[in-house]
Amino acid sequence: MAADVRPDTARPTDEIVDVLIIGAGASGAAVAWSLADTRMRILCLEQGDWIKSGEFPSNGRDWEARRYAEFDISPNRRARDTDYPINDANSPMKIANFNGVGGGTVIYTAHYPRMHPSDFRVRTLDGVADDWPIDYWTLEPYFADNDRVTGVAGLAGDPAYPPHQPTMPPVPLGMTGTRYARAMNQLGWHWWPSDVAVATTEYDGRAKCINLNHCTPGCAQGAKASVDITYWPSALRAGVELRTRCRVREITTNEHGMASGVVYFDGKGVERFQPAEVVILAANGVGTPRLLLNSASARFPNGLANSSGLVGRNLMLHPWPQVFGYADAEVDGDRGPQTVMWSKEFYETDRARDFVRGYTLQFSRGTGPANEAITSMIFGRLPWGKEHHRVFRTLHYRRLLIGVACEDLPEEHNRVTLDPILKDGHGIPAPKIDYTISENSRRMMEHGIARASEILTAAGATNISCSRTMLNSPGHLLGTARMGLSPERSVVNAWGRCHDVKNLFIVDGSIWVTSGGVNPTSTIQALALYIADSIKQRLATLFD
Amino acid sequence: MTEDPGAELTSTEARDLRRLAAFMVPASTEHGMPGADDAAIFADIVGSLGRDRDAVRNALARLREIAGGDFAALDEAKAEAASMTLLGRGGPLMTALGRAVLQCYYRDDRVLRALGLEPQAPFPKGRALEPGDWSLLDAVRGRARMWRDVDDERR
Numbered sequence: 001m002a003a004d005v006r007p008d009t010a011r012p013t014d015e016i017v018d019v020l021i022i023g024a025g026a027s028g029a030a031v032a033w034s035l036a037d038t039r040m041r042i043l044c045l046e047q048g049d050w051i052k053s054g055e056f057p058s059n060g061r062d063w064e065a066r067r068y069a070e071f072d073i074s075p076n077r078r079a080r081d082t083d084y085p086i087n088d089a090n091s092p093m094k095i096a097n098f099n100g101v102g103g104g105t106v107i108y109t110a111h112y113p114r115m116h117p118s119d120f121r122v123r124t125l126d127g128v129a130d131d132w133p134i135d136y137w138t139l140e141p142y143f144a145d146n147d148r149v150t151g152v153a154g155l156a157g158d159p160a161y162p163p164h165q166p167t168m169p170p171v172p173l174g175m176t177g178t179r180y181a182r183a184m185n186q187l188g189w190h191w192w193p194s195d196v197a198v199a200t201t202e203y204d205g206r207a208k209c210i211n212l213n214h215c216t217p218g219c220a221q222g223a224k225a226s227v228d229i230t231y232w233p234s235a236l237r238a239g240v241e242l243r244t245r246c247r248v249r250e251i252t253t254n255e256h257g258m259a260s261g262v263v264y265f266d267g268k269g270v271e272r273f274q275p276a277e278v279v280i281l282a283a284n285g286v287g288t289p290r291l292l293l294n295s296a297s298a299r300f301p302n303g304l305a306n307s308s309g310l311v312g313r314n315l316m317l318h319p320w321p322q323v324f325g326y327a328d329a330e331v332d333g334d335r336g337p338q339t340v341m342w343s344k345e346f347y348e349t350d351r352a353r354d355f356v357r358g359y360t361l362q363f364s365r366g367t368g369p370a371n372e373a374i375t376s377m378i379f380g381r382l383p384w385g386k387e388h389h390r391v392f393r394t395l396h397y398r399r400l401l402i403g404v405a406c407e408d409l410p411e412e413h414n415r416v417t418l419d420p421i422l423k424d425g426h427g428i429p430a431p432k433i434d435y436t437i438s439e440n441s442r443r444m445m446e447h448g449i450a451r452a453s454e455i456l457t458a459a460g461a462t463n464i465s466c467s468r469t470m471l472n473s474p475g476h477l478l479g480t481a482r483m484g485l486s487p488e489r490s491v492v493n494a495w496g497r498c499h500d501v502k503n504l505f506i507v508d509g510s511i512w513v514t515s516g517g518v519n520p521t522s523t524i525q526a527l528a529l530y531i532a533d534s535i536k537q538r539l540a541t542l543f544d
Numbered sequence: 545m546t547e548d549p550g551a552e553l554t555s556t557e558a559r560d561l562r563r564l565a566a567f568m569v570p571a572s573t574e575h576g577m578p579g580a581d582d583a584a585i586f587a588d589i590v591g592s593l594g595r596d597r598d599a600v601r602n603a604l605a606r607l608r609e610i611a612g613g614d615f616a617a618l619d620e621a622k623a624e625a626a627s628m629t630l631l632g633r634g635g636p637l638m639t640a641l642g643r644a645v646l647q648c649y650y651r652d653d654r655v656l657r658a659l660g661l662e663p664q665a666p667f668p669k670g671r672a673l674e675p676g677d678w679s680l681l682d683a684v685r686g687r688a689r690m691w692r693d694v695d696d697e698r699r
Binding site (some may be wrong): 056057058059060061062063064065068069077079116117118120125135136145155157159160161172173174175177178181182184185190191192193211212213214219220266332334335336344347348368369372373374377378380384386388389391393396448475483 | 550560567568569570572575577592594595598624627631634639643646647648649650651655656658659661663664665666667668669670671672673674675676677678680681683684687688689690691692693694
């Protein structure tokens, strides 16, 4: 291999590794796990901590409050010392993430749909954006591997998907899901129990779900499949090294234009150099372009791997309106996993509509009393004063909530750049987000809001309202280092290698060409496994 | 009066917030609920301001402006009117103020019991969830394939 170590540094230099992975989240864990069987020396640097199950909010009486504190989905509010700030003031959708072993899977809802076959062929089928250089069938075996490692609850036979077999029975419908299902049957619309990365039976050493509901800010039971308890234990047992509280500042290159390693700050704040033969970026669709742009040098003045000028561009965030209604009697409330079922009735393009592509409807259970009160206060459903208690009783444990997961098409003006002022705790320039919701997305959102309102009405709900953007932070960070065959129109090739730097790979959501209308984690991880396999199959010619 | 600069609130702010909290969530004999100004609940609110502390302090400063300087000096009717004027303004400050009050109010044992809930953390006991009516899925099982094939030759 060609990479060498910078000899001119006064920084402490660590022993060279074969593979250096930046980020221990969904994709970093999957690629580490897959590469471990090569017996190469593999190191992962993660800026955050391990989160112990005893630290999750549902262990304590303050469980609802802590989702607005150190387990908030916004890094700006959470503001742990392991977080970096993000200037998202110029975006109607705010950025959600989590920095720690497990990354975003620590705080995701675990809704786990795959992309659909059509999602990889939007140019061919619908004449918009670009086709992916790979397809669903390329990823299909990796979806299956990923489902097996993760443990996915669901039900085979969904007519909206190619056949696949979830590894555990679906989460219960409950009273809430039964209401939704009756309404969908009345309307004649498709629904199916969601694929959910929650253990509904004991699975691979993990305990089964006991209906804590609080899936998003971490699962104290360990039933939710965050990668700190799925991929990482196996990867570590296989010899992968994982160092926490190590924040990478830049990727360095040598005179051959190859990545030579990274400069990072260790847990004591000491700036160090870690040499590596291969560098794999797994830092999500905001962190990855931030790092590439922060790695600008005389050799790569516009940022590393950015000869196309597309690093940071085409950011896709998934507009995700939430439509609320309230039943006339108690339903599940905060008993049970949040996500129940999905509908793909409006997923595929219908030329009779005024938009292309489509959306998933994601059906959710309710929430706890404090969160019900807080969100209802924000949206004006819950008054202050003498009427407070009467109105609260019409809301508590009666919530029905449908999310409209809209496909977000790529637009170059939606982008991540470096903020000229804002920096993280190590003085590294922070990312800045410039994002607008497209006209196509707005039409799609309104269509979905109208359909969700019809469903809620059919389910017997009243007091129907919608949050178009206020709660619209799904944390799906996609598209900012896109995959493609042309070095002029993409950042990485069809198997994740940067066109410009042949020992630099990207495996996170930034390589997505289009976004689909689904939660991305399942597909991000299948892609990471596919790229790892591509690396393993090409070891002798990896840099050709 | 000497104030502790590290305190969550000054004594004036604490006094105003407690009076404001009583208007936000008043006690209800009908529903068997304490008010948000209840001593235990209010102590929890003040001790849990955390990330919302600065916003709450700013909200209280706005309240004093609305009150013409001294919120405590207003009679009950005027104090309630000033409170509702503040709360009606909405925006991030009111969101933070509301969150600070409600996140503590709705974890008080008496409040939870009045709502029919057991005052306990979700873990480790967990909760019961009924399975629901899976026969409803029969209407969907027979549907024709919905996903679009892309005619990939490799399959």
